[in-house]
Amino acid sequence: MGSLKTFIKEVRSAKTLAEEKSIITKESAKIRTKLKDDHLSLEKRRKNIQKLLYLYILGEKTHFAQVECINLISSDDFQNKRLGYLAAVLLLDEQQEILTLLTNLLNNDLNHPNSYIVSMALSALGSLTSPELARDLYPDVEQIINRSTEPLLVKKALQCAARLVTRDAALLEIFYPYCKKVLDNHRLCTHGVLLGVLKLCQSIIEARNLYEFDNYLEILASLIDSMPEFFSLLQNLNSAVFNQEFDVNGTSDPFLQVELLRTLRMLFACAPEKTMQYVDKFGDLLTQLASIGDGSKNSAHAVAYECVRTIFELQLDQSLRVLGVNILGNFLSGKDSNTKYVALNTLSRVVPQEPRAVKKHRKFITKCLLDTDASIKVRSVELIFxxxxxxxVQELTNELISFLEISTEDDKDVVNYVVEHIMVVLESERYGEERWRLDMAIKVLELVGEYASYEKVNEVMIMINNARSIELKASLVLKILSTTIDAPADSKVSVENSGWKLVAIWCLGEYADLILGSSGLTEVKLTAWLANMNRMCYDEPRVTSFILSAALKLSCKIQSKSQIEDLRLLIAGHSKDTNLLLQTKSTQYGILFNQPTKSKKAILDAMPFFAKNVVEETASSAETRQPVKSPQAAKETNLLLDLFDTDPVPAAIPGGLGGQKPPLNSNGQKAAPHVPTDHEHVLQAADKIYDCNNLSVYGKVVFCAHQKAVIELNIQSKQKKIINLHTMAAVAKLQQLSMGTLSSGVIDPSGIAKQQLELTGSGKLKLRVKLSYTVDGAEVSEQFDHRFAESL
Known part of the structure; x- marks a missing residue:
């Protein structure tokens, strides 16, 4: 049998995946056979375990050799024992029953005279400990802390004790006195030992909810008594003269500083009243820490970031919060991608506390849109909104438009997020003048209309339809049609831009009479373009449906008989369409086309103003909640209403406002008032597909045709705030899934987060969804399956 080096070379030299799999399978079979040989020498057994670890790295199955790893640990040879512990830590976990075989071996090695063997045993126990192992072996760990004079072993024992406490909270009563005892032993208390003490303190604080006895306040008080010692250590680490042995790029032992800050933060959060006397001193120390260090080095960034986390988690003075935001702003001006990501992620969380301070750094935030890292672009966009x-709004919208102009196919998820949210902003009257909002909405569609959902395209049509000035409508329609029909060579409108095509076709049908004769847009040119679009978009039913409606409406706005006949033939051409809906519409429109002109014009008159009943958004909540139309409002605002529906009166407004007179708009007409609706109205259009103690999930199929479907999930929290929300989904084998960006990872009580899914393929629409989140400090995972009525 060859060596590990030879095996690695063979795997790497494989030219195909099948060849590589063959080599691995054969070698795995050889290892299995050899390890069954009771007479195999230890040296050869060791070589086989080394190959087994390489198989583990490759992701292959290694369960068949777990007992062999434990047999190596029982060897007296240090080399074998070291490999056995390494293999055990990698191949086993605390859930495996085979761990019971380790109890005696660990007990022997924890009492071994060789300190290196004791160190390995402590590391393995810390990694693999289960509640049973913790209860059986804690006396050995305690004995090492008590009797050992070697800093290495004391450090390892303290860190192991911290892990034991997390597995069995009752053990914190055994180990908590050693925090103070080791701190007082200055001869033994090296930086490594201090790290062990701090880890043990953190485990004791984290286990407070699992501790079942009544003396926890006494235990906590003993830790609080050590706080002056922690302050002193932090100050000494940041003094002008420090031990060069611990210097990391100009920062004295950043690892110890970070752990000290984390421990102090946990103590302040756990016992705010008992630690009140130290708040001012801690604030001064944080100010000092944040203002020193080389801002271009990762070591200094680590300490500064921990200071920022402490400031905001403890909600300290405003001056400190502003300082924290400025530190994060400085991170954004650097070149390191990891530092930028951390800064953007943290700024998104602290916006509610210090919005003004964060807004001052918008120059650096928008600059991150140009970063090559996709994750930084996503975080930057989330923070911008x-x-x-x-x-x-105007400055940030212009920056987002500039980003859309240079975006590529690789930025698809980011562009989707931008389009979805920027349309929400532009729909609201509070964000600038009507002309500017319409210009921006049209610009977005021109650049990336293919990424806009049908609902957002529909909203743009409503905005154009509700424009107060006829001159404004005419100029917008002229701009859209001129850009489309007389497209220059450098036009930014792509062939796949379905959103732009829908708006252009709709504008042609609704407002052709406003622009006929302007910029050379004649009846012949408009009719020819519509006929050309009909030929180009024959396989796009939605676009074709718009073309049929536009052709019918355009026939009432032109005078040329030959062009009217062309439009009639265009409509009649779909009377035998394979799509039943288009065939029906063509037949109905054909009948309507032959009606007297006066009757036809009355039916095909311009759309009335539409009123929307939506929840008004604030700037801080725009990211997490989207205004969604109630079913009745959606009916009112759907521009694909049946042309025979001539009743323009909006539906009655629910609630206690029915007796109030609606206000007048700028034209002196009655306008439906904006009525705030709660989240129940938001979710009326969707079906509840999952429900549990903490949240409910509502789902609806937004679009389903031509082997493509768009599903929208609305996740609503119940009585408690949900943080760190993550969604995962799986579909059938014949389908492919593309997940959009979750609107927010944090949901306030009764709040909503939205997740959009895009499926392609064939078969029934079936989803398996997994939700992971944190509520009341506990991590929760939910999984459910749902089958929709629609099919691809």
């Missing part, structure tokens, strides 16, 4: 308000 979190800080967007009336004062900076």
């Amino acid at each position: 979190a800080i967007l308000d009336e004062t900076n």
Whole structure:
């Protein structure tokens, strides 16, 4: 049998995946056979375990050799024992029953005279400990802390004790006195030992909810008594003269500083009243820590970031919060991608506490849109929408438009997120003048209309339809049709831009009479373009449906008989369409086409103003909640209403406002008032597909045709705030899934987060969804399956 080096070379030299799999399978079979040989020498057994570890790295199955790893640990040879412990830590976990075989071996090695063997045993126990192992072996760990004079072993024992406490909270009563005892032993208390003490303190604090006895306040008080010692250590680490042995790029032992800050933060959060006397001193120390260090080095960034986390988690003074935001702003000006990501992620969380301070750094935030890292672009966009308000909406919108102009196919998820949220902003009257909002909405569609959902395209049509000025409508329609029909060579409108095509076709049908004769847009040119679109988009039913409606409406707005006949033939051409809906519409439109002109014009008159009943958004909540139309409002605002529906009167407004007179709009007409609706109205259009103690999930199929479907999930929390929300989904083998960006990872009580899924393929629409989140400090995971009525 060859060596490990030879095996690695063979795997790497494989030219195909099948060849590589063959080599691995054969070698795995050889290892299995050899390890069954009771007479195999230890040296050869060791070589086989080494190959087994390489198989583990490759992701292959290694369960058949777990007992062999434990047999190596029982060897007296240090080399074999070291490999056995390494293999055990990698191949086993605390859930495996085979761990019971380790109890005696660990007990022997924890009492071994060789300190290196004791160190390995402590590391293995810390990694693999289960509640049973913790209860059986804690006396050995305690004995090492008590009697050992070697800092290495004391450090390892303290860290192991921290792990034992997390597995069995009752053990914190055994180990908590050693925090103070080791701190007082200055001869033994090296930086490594201090790290062990701090880890043990953190485990004791984290286990407070699992501790069942009444003396926890006494235990906590003993830790609080050590706080002056922690302050002193932090100050000494940041003094002008420090031990060069611990220097990391100009920062004295950043690992110890970070753990000290984390432990102090946990103590302040756990016992705010008992630690009140130290708040001022801690604030001064944080200010000092944040203002020193080389801002271009990761070691200094680590300490500064921990200071920022401490400031905001403890909600300290405003001056400190502003300082924290400025530190994060400095992170954004650097070149390191990891530092930028951390800064953007943290700024998104602190916007509610210090919105003004965060907005001052919008220059650096928008600059991150140009970063090559996709994750930084996503975080940058999320932060932009979190800080967007009336004062900076134009500046930030222009930056987002600039980003859309240079976006590529690789930025698909980011563009989807931008389009979805920027349309919400532009729909609201509070964000600038009507002309500017319409210009921006049209610009977005021109650039990336293919990424806009049908609902957002529909909203743009409503905005154009509700424009107060006829001159404004005419100029917008002229701009859209001129850009489309007389497209220059450098036009930014792509062939796949379905959103732009829908708006252009709709504008042609609704407002052709406003622009006929302008910029050379004649009846012949408009009719020819519509006929050309009919030929180009024959396999797009939605676009074709718009073309049929536009052709019918255009026939009432032109005078040329030959062009009217062309439009009639266009409609009649779909009377035998394979799509039943288009065939029906063509037949109905054909009948309507032959009606007297006066009757036809009355039916095909311009759309009335539409009123929307939506929840008004604030700048801070725009990221997490989207205004969604109630079913009745959606019916009112759907521009694909049947042309025979001539009743323009909006539906009655629910609630206690029925007796109030609606206000007048700028034209002196009655306008339906904006009525705030709660989340129940938001979710009326969707079906509840899952329900549990903490949340409910509502789902609806937004679009389903031509082997493509778009599903929208609305996740609503119940009585408790949900944080760190993550969604995962799986579909059938014949389908492919593309997940959009979750609208927010944090949901307030009764709040909503939205997740959009895009499926392609064939078969029934079936989803398996997994939700992971944190509520009341506990991590929760939910999984469910749902089958929709629609099929691809």
